[in-house]
Amino acid sequence: MSNPVKEFNEYRAKMNDKILADNNKIIKRIFNLDTNAFQEGALDIKTKELLGLVASAVLRCDDCIKYHLESSKKVGLKKEEVMEALSIATLVGGTIVIPHLRSAFEFWEALEANN
């Protein structure tokens, strides 16, 4: 049976490895920044994950949404918190965000099924 979470993570990991092996300094540093930016700071990790999620949603990047949904779940955010964040994204970004809301709901279900 297919597992969308596993497939997403495996493809992502495989391609990230290839990109990083390619040794482009700018890209490597951007990847590195991406890890650092979501560490605890003046804002806690949960808030930062929600910020990453909303940024991804209004910019309509499905893979980025999936990534932040998974991280959100890992740091203990609840479904209703995540959905409230996505509701703000849909209001600010408009109804064109709705298709991404559909795939976000589907991926969240897969994350819950994976536990």
Added chain:
Amino acid sequence: MSNPVKEFNEYRAKMNDKILADNNKIIKRIFNLDTNAFQEGALDIKTKELLGLVASAVLRCDDCIKYHLESSKKVGLKKEEVMEALSIATLVGGTIVIPHLRSAFEFWEALEANN
């Protein structure tokens, strides 16, 4: 044999049901507004569908394009009217709209085949 129109509508309906069942007030109202905005008013329904289609096309939202193509067909818009609207979208939005034009043409064919 696969039917892209049916598949699109079934997935859309299934996920919309789940999203609405989740009971987030902001999202429910946005869904509600989406229905109201395309009702007859100062502008007729055909014009409004074309406006929704062009907005979807320049924002490059394939699912939104499909949705408005189907509604456009239902309210009696002809292929050449729809294509003229899409030509304006391609000019205003640039050649990055062209891949969406390809999938729009394909979906329109599927809509015609479904009749």
Added chain:
Amino acid sequence: MSNPVKEFNEYRAKMNDKILADNNKIIKRIFNLDTNAFQEGALDIKTKELLGLVASAVLRCDDCIKYHLESSKKVGLKKEEVMEALSIATLVGGTIVIPHLRSAFEFWEALEANN
């Protein structure tokens, strides 16, 4: 007293002349297409202006909005038709369209004052 419509048109005309005098073939042809695309065809001129307006609004291009507001007024579109088109743009494009709605209202007032 300042006249926003006149100022907009004068700057636009002055810079367009310079751009066209520069003789870049691609740019000249795009300018040319822009004139042709809004001519009567399968769709009438009023509908096409509204399509151009909505595309400009969801892409949040103030100058493009102003241009299509002026053309919309010239071809006889009424305020409530224009506002209904802009309401669809705001729904599809989200609340980030609202600042452009404000400047669109202001420019429409200037267009009416200019009559």
Added chain:
Amino acid sequence: MSNPVKEFNEYRAKMNDKILADNNKIIKRIFNLDTNAFQEGALDIKTKELLGLVASAVLRCDDCIKYHLESSKKVGLKKEEVMEALSIATLVGGTIVIPHLRSAFEFWEALEANN
């Protein structure tokens, strides 16, 4: 002496009044939703303001950024929390967000000067 905060708010209030007086139902409801979406819910008000700020920043809407900076200050967010949110926006949205970062810093200073 000019006061950017006062000017921004006065223009915003004046034009919002005109837009709402125009009585377009869709637009009125979107304005209404915009107020509701940032009320306390599963997420607290501070988190929601930061979500609105980041959405505005990655979508590069200066007026939306200003609005959420002012609300952020009102609900008690500190400069370093706001800046950390904006740093995530700059990373996710890229260096094209930097000009908006500049005007955000300038507006934050004006907000502090206004106290």
Added chain:
Amino acid sequence: MSNPVKEFNEYRAKMNDKILADNNKIIKRIFNLDTNAFQEGALDIKTKELLGLVASAVLRCDDCIKYHLESSKKVGLKKEEVMEALSIATLVGGTIVIPHLRSAFEFWEALEANN
């Protein structure tokens, strides 16, 4: 065995033929301009392909990226040149470009395998 390059080109060619057969003048001229714009001029063909690639990447259009990757390879651009261009796109456009970077790497591999 599946060949992503062949599949991409066949679908693209098939749909382009249908679009052009539809005889919409604006769309036909935009397709025509797209061919002309990448011919040698003040800038050489390699530079132009990289410009098309970066524009496609920051606008996050996977099909446009694939098209320019294939053309880039045909005109003799090396992998490290292409990746350096994509690193600028990722910096300017932000981390939301990263998923497109992954599919770009994958398609480049397919192009190399096709030789």
Added chain:
Amino acid sequence: MSNPVKEFNEYRAKMNDKILADNNKIIKRIFNLDTNAFQEGALDIKTKELLGLVASAVLRCDDCIKYHLESSKKVGLKKEEVMEALSIATLVGGTIVIPHLRSAFEFWEALEANN
């Protein structure tokens, strides 16, 4: 007499200093990357400046366009090379890029007048 190049650079420098003084690590590193990305590498400096310019143009960031126009001039790019790059941006990004083309032409004139 006003000097748009000087004003742009002074405001930019003043605000960049304030942002960097604020000591947010993520933002500081992004600023740093921005300097590194446009150094000579597999691609020469001229090509990279044109890539930065086209990315800025299709993403419709006037300040970013101005910055890359000035750098383009400094590294010896000629007007016709710059305009050819901008013509590709206008084709790929659509007619909504045209207002930015107007301000780009105006700023280029100011750069030439400053010599």
